[in-house]
Amino acid sequence: MASPSLYRRTLPSPPAIEFSSHEGKKIFGESLAQGTMEGFFKLISYYQTQSEPAYCGLATVAVVLNALSIDPGRKWKGPWRWFDDSMLDCCEPLDVIKEKGITFGKVACLAQCNGAKVGAFRSNESTIDNFRKQVISCSSSEDCHVIVSYHRGTFNQTGTGHFSPIGGYHAERDMVLILDVARFKYPPHWVPLTLLWNAMSTIDEATGHHRGYMIISKLGRTPSILYTMITVHSCLQSCRHEGWSSVARFLSEDVPLLLKFEDLKDIQEVLSSVFKSPPDELRGFITWVAEVRRKEDGNLTLSEEEIGRLAIKADILEQIRKTALFRHVTRWLDSEYSCCNANANIADKDMLPELAESVCCQGADLLTGRGRLGVSAAKCCSRIEIKHLNADSENPVTLVSGMVTHGGSSEQGVDVLVPLCRRDPSSLCLSSEGRCIGMHPSTADALTVLLLALPLHTWSGIKEEKLWVEVTSLLETENLPPLLQDEVWFLREQLNFLMTDIGAPSSL
Numbered sequence: 075m076a077s078p079s080l081y082r083r084t085l086p087s088p089p090a091i092e093f094s095s096h097e098g099k100k101i102f103g104e105s106l107a108q109g110t111m112e113g114f115f116k117l118i119s120y121y122q123t124q125s126e127p128a129y130c131g132l133a134t135v136a137v138v139l140n141a142l143s144i145d146p147g148r149k150w151k152g153p154w155r156w157f158d159d160s161m162l163d164c165c166e167p168l169d170v171i172k173e174k175g176i177t178f179g180k181v182a183c184l185a186q187c188n189g190a191k192v193g194a195f196r197s198n199e200s201t202i203d204n205f206r207k208q209v210i211s212c213s214s215s216e217d218c219h220v221i222v223s224y225h226r227g228t229f230n231q232t233g234t235g236h237f238s239p240i241g242g243y244h245a246e247r248d249m250v251l252i253l254d255v256a257r258f259k260y261p262p263h264w265v266p267l268t269l270l271w272n273a274m275s276t277i278d279e280a281t282g283h284h285r286g287y288m289i290i291s292k293l294g295r296t297p298s299i300l301y302t303m304i305t306v307h308s309c310l311q312s313c314r315h316e317g318w319s320s321v322a323r324f325l326s327e328d329v330p331l332l333l334k335f336e337d338l339k340d341i342q343e344v345l346s347s348v349f350k351s352p353p354d355e356l357r358g359f360i361t362w363v364a365e366v367r368r369k370e371d372g373n374l375t376l377s378e379e380e381i382g383r384l385a386i387k388a389d390i391l392e393q394i395r396k397t398a399l400f401r402h403v404t405r406w407l408d409s410e411y412s413c414c415n416a417n418a419n420i421a422d423k424d425m426l427p428e429l430a431e432s433v434c435c436q437g438a439d440l441l442t443g444r445g446r447l448g449v450s451a452a453k454c455c456s457r458i459e460i461k462h463l464n465a466d467s468e469n470p471v472t473l474v475s476g477m478v479t480h481g482g483s484s485e486q487g488v489d490v491l492v493p494l495c496r497r498d499p500s501s502l503c504l505s506s507e508g509r510c511i512g513m514h515p516s517t518a519d520a521l522t523v524l525l526l527a528l529p530l531h532t533w534s535g536i537k538e539e540k541l542w543v544e545v546t547s548l549l550e551t552e553n554l555p556p557l558l559q560d561e562v563w564f565l566r567e568q569l570n571f572l573m574t575d576i577g578a579p580s581s582l
Contacts, residue, residue, distance in 0.1 A: 240252065
């Protein structure tokens with residue numbers, strides 16, 4: 075049965091005052107004269123209505139990003155680069171948002187991963203006085219804007235959780251202008267700041283956390299290596315990776331537990347504990363990062379800004395590879411894949427005859443015992459055959475069969491089983507026909523920055539004090555070069571945004 079249609083709602087007044095009313099215009103004029111409507115004109119120039127009933131968070135972010143003149147780095151329609159709420163899918167798939175809405179942490183994530191500087195404050199982490207100061211500051215400038223997350227019920231409006239930008243402030247009345255992005259429902263309106271604070275001080279039942287506000291401004295520079303991995307600042311039409319939330323959960327929740335329940339003796343054991351059995355999404359994420367970079371490097375129509383961004387990435391990659399942590403990660407990866415790499419050549423068609431003959435002769439040496447003396451018993455290997463057995467099982471092997479001639483004329487048949495190093499599906503090594511594929515950025519690059527981005531309390535479960543000191547010294551960010559330090563802090567902030575309410579169903 076079809077639900078009845080609706081045409082707008084009557085704005086409950088009081089407590090709200092409609093912006094276009096006589097009183098609303100008067101408040102606007104007085105605020106303009108006071109200098110606390112400076113941010114309004116940029117916002118109103120790019121003000122839009124959310125395109126879906128649950129897209130309030132997306133539409134709010136799109137309005138603010140466009141008002142700050144942040145370049146999306148990708149096309150909207152035709153040749154035009156522009157933010158639209160339908161493009162903001164780097165922290166949560168659109169179909170999920172359309173059905174369930176989006177949470178406070180993921181709205182902050184969205185703004186940051188699209189090139190904004192974000193200060194996110196839940197109401198229990200701030201005060202009404204600090205909130206008022208931030209509103210006045212941004213209302214008096216075009217350089218920052220305030221996004222609020224609040225419960226509509228506080229204003230006697232229908233609905234529950236909602237996001238919208240603040241368009242201005244009136245000092246004498248202590249009122250703020252909410253540029254409601256659900257314009258099909260309510261028009262822009264003035265509300266008392268104290269009442270808005272009460273609306274933000276409610277609990278989002280979907281996450282169990284307080285609502286709050288965000289201060290959004292433009293970054294001093296464009297993001298680069300790993301920050302770009304999870305952003306839309308690249309040449310792909312959509313730069314989200316759906317496994318990023320799983321990776322964030324693994325790093326933030328699982329890694330501390332893994333460290334807590336193992337007796338680790340050195341750095342290599344720590345890395346093995348963390349990455350021995352990672353989630354399947356981690357390898358896919360790292361591979362996807364390399365694919366983003368490959369497309370960027372192969373793009374012949376890059377703008378000067380994009381070329382400059384690639385140069386920054388190259389600088390940061392060099393800085394990553396100079397860290398002591400990178401050397402440890404590389405050593406661990408080498409040890410993990412040494413078996414695989416040693417046997418990878420069995421799939422090299424050009425070297426196959428030579429390898430098979432060598433294996434056959436080694437088998438003959440073992441049978442005769444002469445190989446231990448350093449004198450090979452085998453003089454000739456012929457009629458060599460190779461068969462792959464149990465290819466789909468847990469223990470695949472290659473059978474090398476041949477006729478070995480030794481002692482002048484004596485012939486002996488030899489069968490040698492060569493076990494293959496079977497990579498776990500969740501292995502961080504991307505392989506093709508038995509060999510690890512080199513990527514750029516490499517697996518070591520990605521793992522190093524991910525580790526650096528984890529807060530130091532992640533490693534508190536390490537029991538050996540000396541090892542804990544060694545690990546934390548490797549992960550200190552204070553002495554990193556500025557570019558790499560910024561990269562690490564941006565990624566750390568995003569992990570924090572995601573982990574605030576990750577895994578919980580979102581509210582509308």
